[in-house]
Amino acid sequence: xxxxxxxxxxxxxxxxxxxxxxxxxxxxxxxxxxxxxxxxxxxxxxxxxxxxxxxxxxxxxxxxxxxxxxxxxxxxxxxxxxxxxxxxxxxxxxxxxxxxxxxxxxxxxxxxxxxxxxxxxxxxxxxxxxxxxxxxxxxxxxxxxxxxxxxxxxxxxxxxxxxxxxxxxxxxxxxxxxxxxxxxxxxxxxxxxxxxxxxxxxxxxxxxxxxxxxxxxxxxxxxxxxxxxxxxxxxxxxxxxxxxxxxxxxxxxxxxxxxxxxxxxxxxxxxxxxxxxxxxxxxxxxxxxxxxxxxxxxxxxxxxxxxxxxxxxxxxxxxxxxxxxxxxxxxxxxxxxxxxxxxxxxxxxxxxxxxxxxxxxxxxxxxxxxxxxxxxxxxxxxxxxxxxxxxxxxxxxxxxxxxxxxxxxxx
Numbered sequence: 001x002x003x004x005x006x007x008x009x010x011x012x013x014x015x016x017x018x019x020x021x022x023x024x025x026x027x028x029x030x031x032x033x034x035x036x037x038x039x040x041x042x043x044x045x046x047x048x049x050x051x052x053x054x055x056x057x058x059x060x061x062x063x064x065x066x067x068x069x070x071x072x073x074x075x076x077x078x079x080x081x082x083x084x085x086x087x088x089x090x091x092x093x094x095x096x097x098x099x100x101x102x103x104x105x106x107x108x109x110x111x112x113x114x115x116x117x118x119x120x121x122x123x124x125x126x127x128x129x130x131x132x133x134x135x136x137x138x139x140x141x142x143x144x145x146x147x148x149x150x151x152x153x154x155x156x157x158x159x160x161x162x163x164x165x166x167x168x169x170x171x172x173x174x175x176x177x178x179x180x181x182x183x184x185x186x187x188x189x190x191x192x193x194x195x196x197x198x199x200x201x202x203x204x205x206x207x208x209x210x211x212x213x214x215x216x217x218x219x220x221x222x223x224x225x226x227x228x229x230x231x232x233x234x235x236x237x238x239x240x241x242x243x244x245x246x247x248x249x250x251x252x253x254x255x256x257x258x259x260x261x262x263x264x265x266x267x268x269x270x271x272x273x274x275x276x277x278x279x280x281x282x283x284x285x286x287x288x289x290x291x292x293x294x295x296x297x298x299x300x301x302x303x304x305x306x307x308x309x310x311x312x313x314x315x316x317x318x319x320x321x322x323x324x325x326x327x328x329x330x331x332x333x334x335x336x337x338x339x340x341x342x343x344x345x346x347x348x349x350x351x352x353x354x355x356x357x358x359x360x361x362x363x364x365x366x367x368x369x370x371x372x373x374x375x376x377x378x379x380x381x382x383x384x385x386x387x388x389x390x391x392x393x394x395x396x397x398x399x400x401x402x403x404x405x406x407x408x409x410x411x
Contacts, residue, residue: 169270170314
C-alpha cells in the first residue's frame with residue numbers, strides 16, 4: 001500500500017510512518033501541503049493522512065485536489081486530542097475518518113485493517129466489472145481477423161495504462177465503441193464517460209473519461225487546451241480520435257506536433273473493414289440476427305458482401321444489412337437484394353471484368369521476391385480483399401495472412 005503523511009510536526013509524522021508501515025508498503029512523510037501536492041502526482045497514494053495544523057481552507061482544498069486525482073483515495077484527518085471536534089468536522093468536509101495526537105498504534109492498525117478490506121472489495125468489484133466489460137466488448141467489437149485482434153490487444157494495453165490515448169481509423173470503424181472499451185476495461189470503468197466533438201465545452205465535474213473526436217480538424221486553440229490537460233492531469237482521462245492519418249495531418253499542419261508527441265506510444269489503430277477478411281461475414285450475420293432472427297443470407301449474397309470494399313466500413317455494413325432486411329421477401333436474402341442495397345454490381349464481377357496485371361519475372365530473381373510481388377499485385381488487384389486474393393492464387397486464407405505478415409505487406 002502507498003501512504004502519504006502531511007504533518008508539520010516531525011514527531012507525530014515519524015510515529016505515523018512507523019505505525020502505518022507494513023511489509024511491501026511505501027510510506028512518505030512531508031511537512032507542507034505544497035510538498036504533499038507534489039507527492040500526489042508522483043506517489044498516487046492509496047491513503048493520505050493530513051494534519052489539521054494548516055489553515056482550514058487550505059486543508060480542504062488539498063482534500064479536493066487529492067480526490068480529483070483519485071476519487072478512491074482514503075483521506076484521514078490528524079487532530080490534536082484536545083480538539084477532536086476538528087476531526088469530526090473534517091469528516092463532514094470529505095475525510096473518511098480521523099486520528100489524533102499522540103498517535104495511537106492501535107487506532108492506526110484499525111484504520112489500516114479497514115483500508116485493506118476496502119481495497120480487497122474494490123479489487124473484487126473491478127475484476128467483476130472487467131469480466132462483464134470483456135463480455136460486452138466481444139459483442140460490440142466482434143471480429144477474429146489478425147488485424148482486428150491486434151486492435152483489441154492495443155485496447156487492452158491502453159486500458160491499463162491510464163494515459164491519454166489517440167484512436168485512429170477511417171470513418172465508420174467504430175472509434176467511439178473502442179473508446180468505450182478502453183474506458184470500461186480501465187480502473188475508471190464505473191465512472192462517467194462523455195463524448196464530445198473537438199471544440200465543445202467539457203462537462204463540469206471530476207473523474208471519468210472524456211472522449212474527444214475529430215482532433216485533426218480542431219482549431220489550434222482547442223488542441224493547445226487538450227495538450228495542457230494531458231500535461232497537467234485534471235483527474236479525468238482523455239481519449240482522442242481522428243479519422244485522418246496522423247502523419248498526413250502533421251505534414252499538412254492540421255495536428256500540433258506537441259500534441260502528437262504527447263500521444264506517441266499510446267495509439268489504438270482500427271483497421272478498415274476491407275482489411276478484416278472474414279470479419280465481414282461474422283458482422284453481417286450478427287447484425288442480421290439482431291434485426292430478425294428468422295432471416296439469413298444465402299451463399300451468393302454473402303459472396304457479394306465479402307467482395308464489396310466497404311468505404312464506409314462497419315457503419316456502412318450495418319446500414320446495408322438493415323436495408324437488406326427491410327427488402328427481404330423470404331427467409332433467405334439473395335444476391336439481388338444485396339446488390340440493390342449496395343447500389344452497384346458485386347465487386348467480384350467488377351474484378352472478373354478488370355484486366356489482371358502482369359507480374360514479370362527476370363532471370364536471377366529469388367523465389368521469395370517473385371512470391372512477394374505476386375501476392376502484393378494480386379492483393380492490389382483484389383482491392384485489399386484477402387479472401388479474393390486467396391481464391392485467385394488458389395491458396396488458403398490462412399496462408400495469405402501468413403505471407404502478408406512474412407513479407408510486411410499489411411498497410
